[in-house]
Amino acid sequence: MFGRKTRGDGPVPPHPRREPRIDGPLTAENMERAFGGCVDFARRPAALGGDPARTATLCYLSGMVKMERVSDYILRPLAQDGALAACREDQAVERIRTGALYNLIVEERTTADQGVFDLINGWCLLFFPQTGRVLSFLVQTEEKRSISPSENEPPLKGPRDAFVESIRTNTSILRRRVRTPQLRIREQLVGRQTVTPVDLVWVEDIARPETVAAVEKRLAEIDIDGLISPASLEEYLTGEVRTAFPTILSTERPDRFSAGLLEGRVGVLVDGLPMGWLLPAGLKEFFRSPQDKALSWMAASALLVLRYLCMLTTLFLPALYIAAVTFHLELLPTRLALSIVAAKQNVPFTTIFEVLVMLAAFEVIQEAGLRLPSSIGQTVSILGGLVVGSAAVEARIVSPVVLIVVAAAGIAGYTMPSQDFAAALRLWRFGLAALAAAAGMFGVAMGGLLLICHLSALESFGVAYLTPFDAGGAGRTANAVLRRPLPFVKLREAVLRTPNRRNQGTFS
Amino acid sequence: MRRILYLLPALGILLTGCSALPYAHQIDRTALMEVLGVDAAEEGQVTVTAASGPRPEDQEPLVLSAQAETLSAACADMGRSGEDYVFFGDVEQVLVGEEEAASGLEPLLTHMARDPELRLEAELWVVKGAPASSLLLEPVEGESLPDRLSALSRNAQLLGGPRPQMARGALTDLLENGDTLLPALERREDGAGNSVLAGAGYAVVRDGTLRGYLGEEAAFGADLLRGLGEGQVLELPGPGLGSSALKLTGIETSFRTAFQGERLTGLRVACTLETQAAERTDGVPGLGEEDRRTLEAELARQATAAIAAAMAGFRALDADAIHLLDRVALAVPWKTARLEAQWEEVFPRLEVSIQVEATVARD
Numbered sequence A: 001m002f003g004r005k006t007r008g009d010g011p012v013p014p015h016p017r018r019e020p021r022i023d024g025p026l027t028a029e030n031m032e033r034a035f036g037g038c039v040d041f042a043r044r045p046a047a048l049g050g051d052p053a054r055t056a057t058l059c060y061l062s063g064m065v066k067m068e069r070v071s072d073y074i075l076r077p078l079a080q081d082g083a084l085a086a087c088r089e090d091q092a093v094e095r096i097r098t099g100a101l102y103n104l105i106v107e108e109r110t111t112a113d114q115g116v117f118d119l120i121n122g123w124c125l126l127f128f129p130q131t132g133r134v135l136s137f138l139v140q141t142e143e144k145r146s147i148s149p150s151e152n153e154p155p156l157k158g159p160r161d162a163f164v165e166s167i168r169t170n171t172s173i174l175r176r177r178v179r180t181p182q183l184r185i186r187e188q189l190v191g192r193q194t195v196t197p198v199d200l201v202w203v204e205d206i207a208r209p210e211t212v213a214a215v216e217k218r219l220a221e222i223d224i225d226g227l228i229s230p231a232s233l234e235e236y237l238t239g240e241v242r243t244a245f246p247t248i249l250s251t252e253r254p255d256r257f258s259a260g261l262l263e264g265r266v267g268v269l270v271d272g273l274p275m276g277w278l279l280p281a282g283l284k285e286f287f288r289s290p291q292d293k294a295l296s297w298m299a300a301s302a303l304l305v306l307r308y309l310c311m312l313t314t315l316f317l318p319a320l321y322i323a324a325v326t327f328h329l330e331l332l333p334t335r336l337a338l339s340i341v342a343a344k345q346n347v348p349f350t351t352i353f354e355v356l357v358m359l360a361a362f363e364v365i366q367e368a369g370l371r372l373p374s375s376i377g378q379t380v381s382i383l384g385g386l387v388v389g390s391a392a393v394e395a396r397i398v399s400p401v402v403l404i405v406v407a408a409a410g411i412a413g414y415t416m417p418s419q420d421f422a423a424a425l426r427l428w429r430f431g432l433a434a435l436a437a438a439a440g441m442f443g444v445a446m447g448g449l450l451l452i453c454h455l456s457a458l459e460s461f462g463v464a465y466l467t468p469f470d471a472g473g474a475g476r477t478a479n480a481v482l483r484r485p486l487p488f489v490k491l492r493e494a495v496l497r498t499p500n501r502r503n504q505g506t507f508s
Numbered sequence B: 001m002r003r004i005l006y007l008l009p010a011l012g013i014l015l016t017g018c019s020a021l022p023y024a025h026q027i028d029r030t031a032l033m034e035v036l037g038v039d040a041a042e043e044g045q046v047t048v049t050a051a052s053g054p055r056p057e058d059q060e061p062l063v064l065s066a067q068a069e070t071l072s073a074a075c076a077d078m079g080r081s082g083e084d085y086v087f088f089g090d091v092e093q094v095l096v097g098e099e100e101a102a103s104g105l106e107p108l109l110t111h112m113a114r115d116p117e118l119r120l121e122a123e124l125w126v127v128k129g130a131p132a133s134s135l136l137l138e139p140v141e142g143e144s145l146p147d148r149l150s151a152l153s154r155n156a157q158l159l160g161g162p163r164p165q166m167a168r169g170a171l172t173d174l175l176e177n178g179d180t181l182l183p184a185l186e187r188r189e190d191g192a193g194n195s196v197l198a199g200a201g202y203a204v205v206r207d208g209t210l211r212g213y214l215g216e217e218a219a220f221g222a223d224l225l226r227g228l229g230e231g232q233v234l235e236l237p238g239p240g241l242g243s244s245a246l247k248l249t250g251i252e253t254s255f256r257t258a259f260q261g262e263r264l265t266g267l268r269v270a271c272t273l274e275t276q277a278a279e280r281t282d283g284v285p286g287l288g289e290e291d292r293r294t295l296e297a298e299l300a301r302q303a304t305a306a307i308a309a310a311m312a313g314f315r316a317l318d319a320d321a322i323h324l325l326d327r328v329a330l331a332v333p334w335k336t337a338r339l340e341a342q343w344e345e346v347f348p349r350l351e352v353s354i355q356v357e358a359t360v361a362r363d
Helices: A028-034 A067-080 A089-100 A112-120 A167-177 A209-221 A230-238 A254-263 A283-287 A297-327 A334-344 A351-371 A374-394 A400-413 A419-456 A473-481 B002-018 B071-081 B098-103 B106-114 B132-137 B145-159 B167-176 B216-225 B289-317 B324-331 B333-349
Strands: A041-048 A051-061 A106-109 A123-127 A134-138 A183-190 A196-203 A249-251 A266-270 A276-279 B030-040 B046-052 B063-068 B085-087 B093-097 B123-127 B179-189 B195-206 B209-214 B233-237 B243-260 B263-280 B351-361
Touching (some): A028 A051, A028 A112, A028 A123, A041 A067, A051 A112, A067 A123, A089 A106, A089 A134, A106 A112, A167 A183, A167 A196, A167 A254, A183 A209, A196 A209, A209 A230, A230 A266, A230 A276, A249 A254, A254 A266, A254 A276, A283 A297, A283 A419, A297 A351, A297 A400, A297 A419, A297 A473, A334 A400, A334 B030, A351 A374, A351 A400, A374 A400, B030 B098, B030 B132, B046 B071, B046 B132, B063 B132, B071 B085, B071 B106, B093 B106, B093 B145, B098 B123, B098 B209, B106 B167, B123 B145, B132 B179, B145 B179, B167 B179, B195 B216, B195 B289, B209 B216, B209 B289, B216 B243, B216 B289, B233 B289, B243 B289, B243 B324, B243 B333, B243 B351, B263 B289, B289 B333, B324 B333
Parallel strands (some): B030 B093, B093 B123, B123 B179
Antiparallel strands (some): A051 A123, A106 A134, A183 A196, A196 A266, A249 A276, A266 A276, B030 B046, B046 B063, B179 B195, B233 B243, B243 B263
16 A cells, blocks of 8 residues: 555656755855855855955855844954954964854854855855855854743643744753753754754663664654654654554653653654654553643542543444444343434434444534634534534434434543544544444454554554553553552663663652 | 455455344334233244334334244244334343243243343243233233333332242243242232232242242242342231331241151241331321230231242142242251252142241331
8 A cells, every 4th residue: 555656657766865965165156056046145245354355255044044143243353353354364264263253153164065054054154265264153043932831732730831843942941851961962964855953862871772773773764855744753753654543652741751751762853843752652651641740640540541431432432332223232221222213213314324424524523623713613613513413413314312422432532642642543433433334243343353453563663552451461551551659650661671770769 | 466365354254254244223213122922822823922112202112913833933023014123132021921831931931042132131921811912912001011010020129029030030940940930910900990010929830831820928928938028018907906017127037847767847937027117007106015016926927827828839839939949958958969859759748837036126
């Protein structure tokens, strides 16, 4: 299905990497040629020490640099420092490189590729025509969205910050939370066209080195044009494209990300994406919410159990309804069966058709609500859910019981903390309903078996997806379904194979 | 090659029996039957009558009847006659006509055990002196037969009356012991002249066939012998000219055996009844010591008579329908084998002495 060549496409054309990207030397003219026709490319001469005979050329991309910095820390000292005009150009370059200008970071560049990417990343280039040397100054603008609470993982009790689109801001948030010098942040550039910085984050001596190396290798192997959407990273990083279930945990909340790092997981941050990824990630991670550690362990355990029950409800309820009502009436208590019969009177469609159409309608309403501005989205949800739903019931187009079943399944799905996981459940819900429509409980059982087989075949960087439900025993399974009191959780998960499993001292 | 790969799993499914998928039925085109009546018909045939519960939109309950050589065929015939699919999975009460019960319950119980829809949790009733179809085909106006039967079953403990017996229990009894008790039903007139469906004691079944009935007094005795009846309200004459209501709060029945040599010759039944005075009609507040003794004596007398009637009924019908052997054997477990060996022979002639001790607690 995926990755197979179709007959009409012919052979896949080669995709060679062009090295270097920009031919020719690192000169202002070459830079202008590289950005030919770009309105944001700017170039201006700058007289050293105010001497018109001794000029250098400054290049930058407007919008990428902060103009005040260029003016105050580069152009003003260049113009006012008379010593720069009095010495030879190579001496002036050395003087500038060692601090004549007030800029914090200055680097000497030698290749056109370096120059191009410096300009793109908010540096400005100073070309010295006589010596041919080029100095690059970091003067990038810091315009970015301010740190605000996460909308997808709303905090009820706990820190209210969330990742933003700037990767450096995100690493600074992490550094403020995990202050150990053992926190490692290694950067790679991913994407031929986007050249996106991707940071690999882990805590030395806690994360398993083999996992770090595996993630680093996988990142290095990503050879794509652009890393713009989360799926671009997730699908390439995990390599699991034949499943709807996520095998990598994404979060917008730095507290959850930090906790994951301390558990021994490896984190990934991408510039331009306001979220972080944690791996390895098994099934149980997608049931946990950062809120769980903010509540008492009893309340959190009850909520966890509730989420597991909701997972079963959202997955199996429509299928079980179809199977029971259409194939296995004996499963229903008599009074319930009579209620269903009464509700179904004069509805012209079969139960199977009703459920499948209502499931589809539920998705349509949800999708419409998401695509519209929030105020209109709410109106659509109310109109779709309440008005159209009740009108359909009154008009005897849909049985009210089917409406209840589909709504209950849908609402149960919303209890999943991970949207990716909830989306996978929604997809499988359709499949199970279709199997139930074909073969009743036999179909549901086969679907459930298929689902278990599918999940057991998944793994995330060496960790089985169903851990610890696969062979973990009752104790470890209970620990996954419940949240133990934190003082009792003295060891990190064995399955992560961390070099240092102990996570706390003796608590009395 | 790819076609072969697709074919292999399909063959795997078909050849392993997975092709026998269940059939779909639309629930709104399904008649959910709640009561089944089974009667003997002419020439060895059987008549099956089924009634549904309340139907939507105030429709009359559906009653279908069919006659065939076998129960399966009769049930299948009912499905062919109407527009709806007839579903027997909701049958909770099975009525057996007297004639059918007398000819044998084995075909019915076997059918219930084997049929994928009928459940052994359904309760069995024997219709005394009439065919089951008479109750199903001629309902009393305003009476829902399934609801009335459910009420009789539910209220048996509190209001007295024959205890319900599930088909599973009857089948187990018959397989283990050869005898069982089934609740009996009859239509009778109440004080206001209305025809009501009421319990009529127990039907005694031996070797799968109806042997006779225990009347209401004997049925009470059978319950006491089994230690049942707690919660039941009893009405007794006295003290004085009025009458009193006593609520049974405790029943304990034990058995003692008498042997002559190796032979069982007698059985002593000791029954202790604890009751609480609930109401008296003479308007006198409280219950004096004398009144209490009077009531205790009356209760003991009635209970003794009931137990004696039950024992007489069982011995007359030669049916140990309450597994008395097992209860007696508990008293002398080391003689169980000896008891089992002679029980059938001595049971009809067993001398039974009954001792009832009744206490009435002051309210």
